Amino acid sequence: MTAATGRREPAAAVRPAFDADRVRADFPLLRRSMRGKSLVYLDNAATSQKPRHVIDAIHRYYETLNANVHRGVYQLSEEATAAYEWGRAMIGRYLNVPSPAEIVFVRGATEGINLVAATFGRRRVGKGDEVLISAMEHHSNIVPWQMLCEERGATLRVIPMNKRGELVLERLPDLLTSRTRIVAVVHVSNSLGTVNPVREIITEAHARGIPVLIDGAQAAPHGPVDVQALDCDFYAVSGHKMFGPTGIGALFGKRALLDEMPPYQGGGEMIQSVTFEKTTYAPLPMKFEAGTPNIEGAVGIGAAVDYLRQLDWDAVAKHEADLLAYATEGVSSIPGVRLVGTAAHKASVVAFVMEGAHPHDIGTVLDQEGVAIRTGHHCTQPVMDFFGVPATARASMAFYNTRDDVDRLVAALHRVRELFHR
Amino acid sequence: MSDLGELYQQVILDHNKAPRNFREVPDANHTANGHNPLCGDKITLWVKVDGGVIEDVGFQGQGCAISQASASVMTTVVKGKTVAEAEQLFTAFHGMVTGTVEPDRQTLGTKLWAFSGVKEFPARVKCANLPWHTLHAALQENGSEPVSTEA
Numbered sequence: 001m002t003a004a005t006g007r008r009e010p011a012a013a014v015r016p017a018f019d020a021d022r023v024r025a026d027f028p029l030l031r032r033s034m035r036g037k038s039l040v041y042l043d044n045a046a047t048s049q050k051p052r053h054v055i056d057a058i059h060r061y062y063e064t065l066n067a068n069v070h071r072g073v074y075q076l077s078e079e080a081t082a083a084y085e086w087g088r089a090m091i092g093r094y095l096n097v098p099s100p101a102e103i104v105f106v107r108g109a110t111e112g113i114n115l116v117a118a119t120f121g122r123r124r125v126g127k128g129d130e131v132l133i134s135a136m137e138h139h140s141n142i143v144p145w146q147m148l149c150e151e152r153g154a155t156l157r158v159i160p161m162n163k164r165g166e167l168v169l170e171r172l173p174d175l176l177t178s179r180t181r182i183v184a185v186v187h188v189s190n191s192l193g194t195v196n197p198v199r200e201i202i203t204e205a206h207a208r209g210i211p212v213l214i215d216g217a218q219a220a221p222h223g224p225v226d227v228q229a230l231d232c233d234f235y236a237v238s239g240h241k242m243f244g245p246t247g248i249g250a251l252f253g254k255r256a257l258l259d260e261m262p263p264y265q266g267g268g269e270m271i272q273s274v275t276f277e278k279t280t281y282a283p284l285p286m287k288f289e290a291g292t293p294n295i296e297g298a299v300g301i302g303a304a305v306d307y308l309r310q311l312d313w314d315a316v317a318k319h320e321a322d323l324l325a326y327a328t329e330g331v332s333s334i335p336g337v338r339l340v341g342t343a344a345h346k347a348s349v350v351a352f353v354m355e356g357a358h359p360h361d362i363g364t365v366l367d368q369e370g371v372a373i374r375t376g377h378h379c380t381q382p383v384m385d386f387f388g389v390p391a392t393a394r395a396s397m398a399f400y401n402t403r404d405d406v407d408r409l410v411a412a413l414h415r416v417r418e419l420f421h422r
Numbered sequence: 423m424s425d426l427g428e429l430y431q432q433v434i435l436d437h438n439k440a441p442r443n444f445r446e447v448p449d450a451n452h453t454a455n456g457h458n459p460l461c462g463d464k465i466t467l468w469v470k471v472d473g474g475v476i477e478d479v480g481f482q483g484q485g486c487a488i489s490q491a492s493a494s495v496m497t498t499v500v501k502g503k504t505v506a507e508a509e510q511l512f513t514a515f516h517g518m519v520t521g522t523v524e525p526d527r528q529t530l531g532t533k534l535w536a537f538s539g540v541k542e543f544p545a546r547v548k549c550a551n552l553p554w555h556t557l558h559a560a561l562q563e564n565g566s567e568p569v570s571t572e573a
Contacts, residue, residue, distance in 0.1 A: 035425075356439070358486035360461060361430075364546060368426050377462060390462040390484055419430055420438075420487070 018315035020402045026051040027400055037370030040408045045190045045349055045396035046374050048221055048243045057303035058245065058296050068292055070269060080295060087298030090305040091250045095235060096226040102258060104251045104288040105298055109217035110140040112236030112251035115288065116213055117144035119261040127153035130179045134159040134167055135386060136189040139379040141215045145184060165192035165341040169200060176208050183212045187219035191378040192341030193349030202232055211257065217241050221398060222320060222347050223313045227252050239297060244304030248297025258284050265290040316399045320348040323397045323406060330410035334417060340392045348397040357420040359393040365419060369412035428539030438487035443497035445480040455568040456556030458548055463489040467556045474504050488546050493553035495533050505561055512554045519550045548572055
């Protein structure tokens with residue numbers, strides 16, 4: 001779990017095993033009841049719950065710091081700017097970026113990818129060129145490239161996967177051609193849970209001088225990322241999937257590439273000087289942040305990192321691996337269930353279909369039992385097509401989930417079976 | 423399980439497991455497709471209308487129990503009815519599942535009444551409605567574009 005996956009080395013200090021119950025106390029929403037039962041929240045791949053630390057930070061921001069950033073000469077504005085830039089430094093630290101100037105605040109991973117496609121893509125991808133993605137991309141890492149390819153007369157190519165939901169890397173040398181302008185792959189698949197060997201893909205691509213974007217939306221909630229060890233050119237994350245607020249995300253880009261790229265949107269904040277004849281742009285990262293930014297979001301994502309960095313990630317990894325194994329076993333034990341996504345290296349995501357019960361019916365029955373899971377195509381329709389299913393049911397776990405949550409899931413799935421097989 | 427029992431009544435479970443009229447109607451003169459892309463529910467409906475009467479109706483599709491059972495029950499109910507009567511049922515059914523009209527059990531009959539619990543599950547109303555909107559489209563416009571009940 002280090003160089004190969006881009007995770008940072010865990011701290012050497014020996015600490016006691018991860019105490020999920022203690023951590024749960026930090027998340028107020030997990031205490032609420034649902035349909036007369038305690039809530040079991042297993043839709044973390046869609047969005048995560050927020051610790052008190054994040055909620056308080058946003059609250060405090062509006063009560064004590066709110067002002068516009070990067071403009072005021074008064075102290076309040078300076079304090080708001082400091083809070084905003086603190087958020088940037090924090091997420092930069094979580095991703096181990098060389099400099100906070102290489103972090104661009106965006107609305108989420110989706111906007112981060114769109115930014116790269118619209119700026120780097122328009123500059124570098126031309127007629128007859130190729131963009132390489134993988135068979136397990138979220139629509140957010142397909143559609144922006146498809147739009148770009150359509151506009152430029154380029155071709156979108158796809159790294160295939162096998163029946164377990166693992167990328168077939170043997171095909172990579174053939175797919176990386178002299179026309180490939182960028183590779184864009186997902187670090188952790190949202191619908192299958194597969195952890196991809198992105199370091200290997202990056203090495204192969206770089207050997208041919210091809211830059212690589214990693215969609216890290218589903219990786220960041222499972223631990224700090226080291227973009228320098230990965231040596232990726234771009235890395236995109238969403239705040240709300242990593243225990244921060246919605247509407248904020250971060251795009252890391254290597255400075256040389258960000259410098260070369262034209263701005264994404266025009267407006268205030270992103271300029272150095274404007275006349276009707278010519279505008280010169282602000283230095284990084286402001287060049288990519290037109291308009292008043294999501295200051296509360298920056299504070300929130302910073303607070304999320306501040307919270308996350310006190311966790312023992314080695315213990316979290318063990319806990320999540322245990323949850324994955326326990327849930328895999330429990331869900332598979334139900335007659336008529338077929339798992340979708342059985343890669344050797346997975347994050348704590350269990351997706352499945354059940355004979356005689358459509359995923360949406362499973363979701364409705366589970367909801368009655370107070371268990372929240374996601375059902376549908378999970379914005380990965382090509383993955384559904386590949387596995388020959390219209391949709392799946394997906395339980396996705398975070399570090400605050402417990403074996404009790406899994407027990408409740410499995411018990412509820414037995415009720416589904418009773419209902420549809422009586 | 424009482425709420426669930428309201429939604430998944432025996433009629434619905436039965437029609438989901440063994441859908442009726444799950445076939446193409448070869449001499450159909452009306453057809454339409456229903457598709458809820460967010461859900462993935464899909465249905466194709468074939469209707470043979472003769473002298474203002476629905477002589478035959480069949481469907482094929484895939485989706486959740488609610489959408490498939492709704493389609494199956496609908497075909498059994500509208501077969502032999504006039505187009506005007508089918509449209510009346512569409513209006514009554516739509517009113518019942520959306521909770522916008524106090525449903526009349528007499529008009530709807532026992533089998534359609536089985537869907538009265540759907541209104542308590544807002545996320546599933548579109549599933550129950552899809553076949554009926556598809557029927558409406560088939561009868562009115564002879565379905566050029568696929569019908570959707572997703573907002």
